[in-house]
Amino acid sequence: xxxxxxxxxxxxxxxxxxxxxxxxxxxxxxxxxxxxxxxxxxxxxxxxxxxxxxxxxxxxxxxxxxxxxxxxxxxxxxxxxxxxxxxxxxxxxxxxxxxxxxxxxxxxxxxxxxxxxxxxxxxxxxxxxxxxxxxxxxxxxxxxxxxxxxxxxxxxxxxxxxxxxxxxxxxxxxxxxxxxxxxxxxxxxxxxxxxxxxxxxxxxxxxxxxxxxxxxxxxxxxxxxxxxxxxxxxxxxxxxxxxxxxxxxxxxxxxxxxxxxxxxxxxxxxxxxxxxxxxxxxxxxxxxxxxxxxxxxxxxxxxxxxxxxxxxxxxxxxxxxxxxxxxxxxxxxxxxxxxxxxxxxxxxxxxxxxxxxxxxxxxxxxxxxxxxxxxxxxxxxxxxxxxxxxxxxxxxxxxxxxxxxxxx
Amino acid sequence: xxxxxxxxxxxxxxxxxxxxxxxxxxxxxxxxxxxxxxxxxxxxxxxxxxxxxxxxxxxxxxxxxxxxxxxxxxxxxxxxxxxxxxxxxxxxxxxxxxxxxxxxxxxxxxxxxxxxxxxxxxxxxxxxxxxxxxxxxxx
Numbered sequence: 121x122x123x124x125x126x127x128x129x130x131x132x133x134x135x136x137x138x139x140x141x142x143x144x145x146x147x148x149x150x151x152x153x154x155x156x157x158x159x160x161x162x163x164x165x166x167x168x169x170x171x172x173x174x175x176x177x178x179x180x181x182x183x184x185x186x187x188x189x190x191x192x193x194x195x196x197x198x199x200x201x202x203x204x205x206x207x208x209x210x211x212x213x214x215x216x217x218x219x220x221x222x223x224x225x226x227x228x229x230x231x232x233x234x235x236x237x238x239x240x241x242x243x244x245x246x247x248x249x250x251x252x253x254x255x256x257x258x259x260x261x262x263x264x265x266x267x268x269x270x271x272x273x274x275x276x277x278x279x280x281x282x283x284x285x286x287x288x289x290x291x292x293x294x295x296x297x298x299x300x301x302x303x304x305x306x307x308x309x310x311x312x313x314x315x316x317x318x319x320x321x322x323x324x325x326x327x328x329x330x331x332x333x334x335x336x337x338x339x340x341x342x343x344x345x346x347x348x349x350x351x352x353x354x355x356x357x358x359x360x361x362x363x364x365x366x367x368x369x370x371x372x373x374x375x376x377x378x379x380x381x382x383x384x385x386x387x388x389x390x391x392x393x394x395x396x397x398x399x400x401x402x403x404x405x406x407x408x409x410x411x412x413x414x415x416x417x418x419x420x421x422x423x424x425x426x427x428x429x430x431x432x433x434x435x436x437x438x439x440x441x442x443x444x445x446x447x448x449x450x451x452x453x454x455x456x457x458x459x460x461x462x463x464x465x466x467x468x469x470x471x472x473x474x475x476x477x478x479x480x481x482x483x484x485x486x487x488x489x490x491x492x493x494x495x496x497x498x499x500x501x502x503x504x505x506x507x508x509x510x511x512x513x514x515x516x517x518x519x520x521x522x523x524x525x526x527x528x
Numbered sequence: 529x530x531x532x533x534x535x536x537x538x539x540x541x542x543x544x545x546x547x548x549x550x551x552x553x554x555x556x557x558x559x560x561x562x563x564x565x566x567x568x569x570x571x572x573x574x575x576x577x578x579x580x581x582x583x584x585x586x587x588x589x590x591x592x593x594x595x596x597x598x599x600x601x602x603x604x605x606x607x608x609x610x611x612x613x614x615x616x617x618x619x620x621x622x623x624x625x626x627x628x629x630x631x632x633x634x635x636x637x638x639x640x641x642x643x644x645x646x647x648x649x650x651x652x653x654x655x656x657x658x659x660x661x662x663x664x665x666x667x
Contacts, residue, residue: 466600
């Protein structure tokens with residue numbers, strides 16, 4: 121393992137050397153999607169150049185090669201998240217797809233009238249709406265854990281919500297809008313005490329550390345590859361084997377069946393039971409490259425680096441008049457959301473973009489959370505390990521310039 | 529003045545700007561001018577919700593000419609709205625429907641009318657045309 125050197129790391133990501141609006145790109149929108157290292161890009165083009173063929177079907181060589189590469193990616197993911205069994209790793213289209221799979225397939229089979237599903241006030245719409253839909257259908261009740269002004273879950277309130285009626289607790293591991301790292305292990309333990317299942321939305325977690333699903337004791341854990349330096353269009357649903365076995369299939373089609381007649385179809389076994397149709401093969405294969413790349417890095421050094429970026433940016437932002445940081449939990453990933461008094465986030469986003477800086481603005485698909493803080497939206501800078509202090513300086517300078525233009 | 533004459537006038541104005549800073553400072557100054565809509569018209573019925581910024585739009589027919597008023601909570605969006613109103617207001621519904629809006633593209637603000645910006649402007653332009661359709665069917 122090489123010593124962590126951010127300038128060397130940046131060379132792995134070709135896009136980081138491009139310009140935007142005549143300025144070097146400063147990419148601080150990693151919470152939306154991360155950039156891809158050359159090895160991931162090569163895996164995608166390599167598949168289409170040399171190995172393209174459908175998987176799990178053909179006896180011919182190409183199909184075997186592609187199937188092997190695809191299945192190797194599954195093994196790598198299994199090891200990376202410390203899942204007990206390989207068949208607990210289901211390929212999906214992404215985080216949202218994984219949540220919908222569970223809310224639909226698990227929810228249909230397990231929720232009854234009067235049952236309760238608990239989510240949190242800081243959920244992304246994709247971990248709110250699927251549960252609303254299934255609760256509507258099943259006449260189940262959706263409950264929400266409130267958060268504090270600093271953006272932390274109110275655990276005492278959570279304990280009050282838990283009861284034997286609770287069937288599912290679905291929550292985000294790291295908040296995309298606040299950066300809060302939730303105590304998911306404790307949330308899970310408490311849910312299990314009342315017999316509820318837990319789904320953890322790990323979309324933001326996977327860019328910062330491998331989730332250890334066995335240590336967390338998560339029943340379901342979902343994430344997408346594109347936020348962890350892998351391709352778009354592929355995600356992972358981890359589920360405990362017994363639970364997945366007990367859930368009926370979600371979508372019908374090829375790959376998920378054992379035998380089909382017009383009278384009766386028998387379903388394939390895990391994981392294929394939940395993988396109907398030809399998947400995103402190139403992305404699946406490139407997943408292996410993404411995990412290999414991640415594992416080649418010094419994560420201890422990365423945690424220190426990301427913490428430094430977060431602290432450095434937080435300090436600098438606080439020094440600017442009118443800036444209010446939204447989300448100040450002590451346990452926080454390298455994500456900073458903020459508002460500037462009297463200035464709309466959109467205006468800031470537009471001006472800093474002209475200076476080559478990519479930040480996210482808006483409600484971050486967390487409208488209930490924005491309402492909680494009484495705001496329309498925020499500016500969000502989300503850092504990955506390839507970001508630098510110099511980039512934070514550029515952000516601050518651009519922000520000051522934007523504020524100057526917008527308030528005078 | 530026809531809509532096209534007004535579009536050309538805006539384009540000419542923008543030609544004097546040397547860089548993006550000048551252009552955006554101008555938009556911001558437009559956005560800071562007096563409210564472009566009566567406060568009592570800033571109601572939910574008139575709101576166009578974008579993911580990024582909100583736009584309010586109202587229209588009336590006065591002497592066969594459409595009078596648009598609009599506002600936004602984001603100042604750059606508001607600056608662009610102000611240009612839109614300047615170009616389109618006080619025109620006949622027929623002319624609004626028949627004229628192609630090319631000035632936004634020509635002055636280099638096309639990106640703001642991209643659906644991905646989700647700032648409410650695309651929906652606002654559509655809504656302006658809808659008003660024109662509604663008024664022309666009345667007349």
